[in-house]
Amino acid sequence: MVSWRLTITCVPRRAPLVPSALLCLALTACGGGVHGTPGGAGLRDPYFPKAGNGGYDVGHYALDLRYDPGTGDLTGTAVVTARATQDLTAFDLDLQGLHVDKVTVGGKQARWNRAGQELTVRPHDDLRRGETFRTTVRYSGRPQTITDPDGSKEGWLRTADGALALGEPVGSMAWFPGNDHPFDKASYDVTVTVPKGLQAVSNGELKSETTKNDRTAFVWHTAEPMATYLATVAVGHYTVTRTTLPDGLPVYTAVDPTQVKASRAVLAKLPAIIEWEQDNFGPYPFSSTGVIVDRPGDAGYALETQNRPVFPGAPDTDTLVHELAHQWYGDSVTPRTWQDMWLNEGFATFAEWLWEEDHGGRTVQQIFDKVYATPADDATLWGFPPSKPPSAAYISERPVYERGAMVLQKIRQTVGDDRFHDIIQGWAAAHRHGSADTAEFTAYVEKKAPGKDFTAIWKDWLYGDGKPPSP
Template identity: 65%
Template sequence: MVSCPHRIPDVSRSAPVVPAALLTVALALTLTSCTEGGGEAEESRGSAGLRDPYFPQLGNGGYDVTHYALTLGYEPPSGTHAEARLRGTAVITARATRDLGSFNLDLKGMDVESVTVEGVAARRKRAGQELTVTPENGLGEGETFRTTVRYSGVPETITDSDGSREGWLPTADGVLALGEPTGSMTWFPGNHHPSDKATYDITVTVPEGLRAVSNGELKSESGEGGRTTYSWHVAEPMASYVATIAIGTYEIRRSTVGEGEGEGEGRGAGAGRLPVYVAVDPAQAEDSRAVLARIPEVIEWAEGNFGPYPFSSTGAIVDRPEDIAYALETQNRPVFPGAPDLSLLVHELAHQWYGDSVTPKSWRDMWLNEGFATYAEWLWEEDHGGDSAQEIFDALYEGDYFQDAASNEAVWDFPPAKPPSAARISDSPVYERGAMVLHKIREAVGDDAFFELIQSWATAHRHGNADTADFTAYVEKFAEKRAPDADLTPIWKEWLYGEGKPPEA
């Protein structure tokens, strides 16, 4: 591409007199060079969206975020009809991937009080969910820069196209922030597409008597003036949709996975103990006690199937089912609507490998999250005296798995790799038929090769992003070495991308 100046130099003063004809040619060349490759504005402005197949305005181009430092202050409602307020400062460290005269951040609602880039005040403009930032000085490709946004207000609750609620969710005693697929932009500015992962420091100050729980590890807890500050650190890259804060009167339980030295190092960093941090609403404490005590057991079982745990802590957040309607694989500690059953616990913890560590490049690739987590449920059943994965597969294919005919038929509504709309990225084909794709691969390559495959896939893309094409290419290359007789083409054609129910199981 042709690089363009931000403005044409002023030749009207203190400059040699230029003949009109030569000046006309020079201006024409300048305009031509700025038109090639999209024009100056396009050359120097980061895009306002990443053209996700289902959420085209989500995310922003021109830079890559490496770290978020969020400092948040929570004020509960002060009257009958009042709403909780949030005051925040977000320090976003990023690297420019092209020359930038301006760039965008995703932020829905909230009042922006100031924006600085490298400590210098920057111009800002709001339009929908886009906060456009224009630094005083342009940013060069490869340059690392820090943007500080100060903001406040009442964060919004988003109702998705499938009817579920996300973003800022008021609860009986506080709030729960959930981000899949777009809700995180309601409580902090950033690049809110799953393809841009970063580390985090999240510091939350709340009134005394409340707790603030987030991702990663609790680094400090301090009180002053009737308020308590909780500081959390996320050392491994995290997509913003699995970031969370949970504020309320939680009961806290701590334990570890494994024995020996090195607590806090994480399974991926060695053989040390893995901290388990669980926060439970008091109303759910008794009902959830037994199942949550099995987290270490589930993690150790999952490591045997999927490889070393990819993060430095684990756990769970359990809130009241009347406050939230679904579970979510928030990184390090999944969120549950009331006491989960064991299958749901297995599902959300399996997401720590598939979805949180290996994250989709776009929302079209959701089956790489949900198909794997659903198949983990099948494997748990198979290993613990329940139906085998083959029996579950057969029941789905024969239409005997769900109690009602409509649910059994819904499995074949669309191919798992091609949801028809944003409203359907969490429908049954993404989960059940996605798991069926994995079982067909297992049949094709054999058990030993299959478990080696899913472990090596998680290792190869650890803390990164991948899409469906990456996965199919990886499986094909793996099969060439470990199962050269495996015929994968029908799996892709009929099970992954094919319309309707495949003719043969």
């Protein structure tokens, strides 16, 4: 994601007593039942404690959406296939706004209630640990735009000719119910039906496009695991281009007609950027690539939505390099919590610096030195270490991006180019399609560079407050 956001400045119930022998007999007769508990409402993320839910792991989302840009109304059916990680009497899904019409679990009607972003579901039959279950939620209404703690907008953004759904960090709950935390990744099938003449673009590959009764249904499939915040839907008029890279990787680009001319030159670089990033970061982790370019102002930032990043207007080369690098670092290797954002943004910012070094510009060290020259009292850069933003409002600030990239350059200085590239490629491979945190990264680096001392790097650059000592 590229966006500078400078904002630093059970009650017990009485019941008849049951003789212990009678109680034992009753339990024996009914087989004991499932002595489950409700799943947790929230995963206690350090910055978004209500995000995600406990008690289950999602394997697949099947979303069937119908959107009317004229009224802003969305009708949806979400089928969430999950595995219980504990015995469950109830569980939560994240859903902000929208009206819930019906919920079933395993084909049986379930009881449910709402409290803020929590949709609590009580299935007809309790769920056993290890059991795979399917929850269907039918819902409707006008999806909301969500304001992040830093003031930026996400969720469902209405545009001049349609809508744009963006999810970082917690916006996906504005348009579908799910386990809205990066730790829980799943495959997706997304069907979006819109008025004839409009297009609907999502993640993965377009499997079909069918028009009937003045409506067109677009069916998208994402096979590789994807975090909820990386899911997107873009509805509007687009100039669509389908090509294939020399290695056979499909490319699908959707560009607002007003942005085609301005985007042409930079998007022509996409094959070279993907090839360069594969050389540096390892095999491309997904089954297709591309971009979505909407109009300036449709969103306040670019975002690394899986397979095809979203840009509000034609991107420059650095931004395209940055968002495509996220396909490895952030999309394939996803942060375990939102406190680990520097593992996304530090890597993607370093990719920008390395691209410049490899294409006739400044070296990474020269860029590092210029950033380090920032005065020590400049809190926008030195106000906190990259691994410890003070709150959710700061996870997209300069320290997470630039100081995160500086950590990587310090590692590179310590181990040398060859070992450094082995480390960043190996990190992407070791956690491909998974999640990881900062402690796992530092342990990985130390394991791959035995005999090297990283104590000062971790202490001064990754975890330390203020401007580190002169490098």
